[in-house]
Amino acid sequence: MPQIAELFRDERHWQAIAERYEVEPGPINLENGYFGRMTRRVLDDYQANIAFINRSNSVYVRQQFERTQAQQIRRQLAQLLGVDEHAVAFTRCATDALQSLIRNYNQLQPGDQLLLCDLEYDTVKSAMRWLARQRGAEVIEIEHSLPASFDGLLDSYRQAFERYPRLKLMALTHVTHRTGLVMPVQAIAALAREHGIDVILDGAHALGQIDFNLAELGIAFAGFNLHKWIGAPLSLGFLYIDPSRLDAIDPDMDEFHYPPSDVRSRTPYSTPNIPALMTLPAAFDEHRAMGGAALKGARLNYLRDLWVREARALPGIEILTPDDPRLYCAITSLRFKHTQDQQPLVDRLLRDYNLFTTLRQGAAFDSCIRITPGFTTPLAHIQLLSKALGELAQP
Numbered sequence: 001m002p003q004i005a006e007l008f009r010d011e012r013h014w015q016a017i018a019e020r021y022e023v024e025p026g027p028i029n030l031e032n033g034y035f036g037r038m039t040r041r042v043l044d045d046y047q048a049n050i051a052f053i054n055r056s057n058s059v060y061v062r063q064q065f066e067r068t069q070a071q072q073i074r075r076q077l078a079q080l081l082g083v084d085e086h087a088v089a090f091t092r093c094a095t096d097a098l099q100s101l102i103r104n105y106n107q108l109q110p111g112d113q114l115l116l117c118d119l120e121y122d123t124v125k126s127a128m129r130w131l132a133r134q135r136g137a138e139v140i141e142i143e144h145s146l147p148a149s150f151d152g153l154l155d156s157y158r159q160a161f162e163r164y165p166r167l168k169l170m171a172l173t174h175v176t177h178r179t180g181l182v183m184p185v186q187a188i189a190a191l192a193r194e195h196g197i198d199v200i201l202d203g204a205h206a207l208g209q210i211d212f213n214l215a216e217l218g219i220a221f222a223g224f225n226l227h228k229w230i231g232a233p234l235s236l237g238f239l240y241i242d243p244s245r246l247d248a249i250d251p252d253m254d255e256f257h258y259p260p261s262d263v264r265s266r267t268p269y270s271t272p273n274i275p276a277l278m279t280l281p282a283a284f285d286e287h288r289a290m291g292g293a294a295l296k297g298a299r300l301n302y303l304r305d306l307w308v309r310e311a312r313a314l315p316g317i318e319i320l321t322p323d324d325p326r327l328y329c330a331i332t333s334l335r336f337k338h339t340q341d342q343q344p345l346v347d348r349l350l351r352d353y354n355l356f357t358t359l360r361q362g363a364a365f366d367s368c369i370r371i372t373p374g375f376t377t378p379l380a381h382i383q384l385l386s387k388a389l390g391e392l393a394q395p
């Protein structure tokens with residue numbers, strides 16, 4: 001197989017990849033961050049699994065799926081991540097996984113402190129505030145200044161850790177959904193460990209587009225989904241708990257279907273989307289066939305670099321995501337400088353150029369426009385985006 005260095009910019013190769021997907025005619029989608037498409041092969045498999053489970057119902061599910069297949073699929077997930085299968089439990093999405101970890105974290109005493117930053121996902125922020133109220137703990141919220149840098153991010157956490165000695169737990173987002181900033185997770189986690197602070201990692205946007213090794217990140221608790229960059233059916237996520245730290249997370253609301261020593265007791269027991277779970281082996285195969293996170297990520301970064309390089313030179317535009325290769329991925333956000341309200345520019349990108357993007361709000365820097373190419377994005381769409389940004393940035 002040709003090297004990543006050659007393939008990520010090979011338009012013919014990516015044209016062939018794009019043909020694996022069915023795409024509805026309509027606006028050019030530069031908002032691939034919401035969730036990923038399945039390839040046709042994965043979609044066919046999913047549809048066949050839906051039909052099969054609908055026909056066979058509990059006879060198959062109780063006799064085969066629950067007894068053997070579910071375990072095999074969990075093992076395959078663990079292999080993909082390079083972790084022990086006893087460290088992962090399926091959920092319906094990243095939110096469910098993160099909420100389970102947060103509400104069941106049992107290491108807080110009244111007076112302890114919890115740390116959040118402005119870039120965290122809003123549901124994670126509210127869950128952490130909820131946890132603090134339940135345990136009589138205090139929430140510390142920091143803001144990251146722009147432009148973000150590797151050392152600057154580390155410094156802001158170092159300062160917070162030194163300033164708030166009662167910090168016990170922090171949320172950390174591997175890839176923030178607002179600007180696509182990739183946090184230096186490994187370095188922050190190492191610093192947190194030195195201060196005795198536990199980290200719950202939000203990996204919703206990282207898995208499938210960033211080539212990381214979970215064990216090497218030094219994270220004990222994390223939540224992910226599989227329906228963004230892995231390309232699995234919607235409704236799949238999972239939590240990860242380092243088996244040596246399982247005791248720090250209680251069984252979910254006295255969950256009893258699995259023993260307390262089983263990580264699956266840390267999630268609500270319910271009827272899952274069985275056809276979606278059965279489709280995971282096909283989704284993992286496709287992910288690997290596309291070169292895994294290394295090549296998928298290299299392609300997305302290449303497309304991102306093309307438009308960001310041009311847009312960065314435009315005086316009327318501010319790019320909010322840094323260019324340090326350690327700190328960005330597919331997603332990058334920008335702001336037109338001539339107006340506070342960015343929504344009219346999102347509207348104009350769609351109306352005048354047929355480009356579908358999205359507004360993101362809620363961080364210290366206020367609102368921005370998020371641009372996210374995907375695996376069906378050709379060079380021509382990026383060129384159109386560059387042209388559009390150049391014209392809209394004129395005073």
Ligand SMILES: Cc1ncc(COP(=O)(O)O)c(C=O)c1O
Pocket residue numbers: 033034092093094095096121173175176177202204205224225237
């Ligand atoms: C940073 C981040 N965290 C968590 C989530 C929630 O993921 P899910 O929709 O799988 O619950 C998202 C979804 O976009 C996200 O961007």
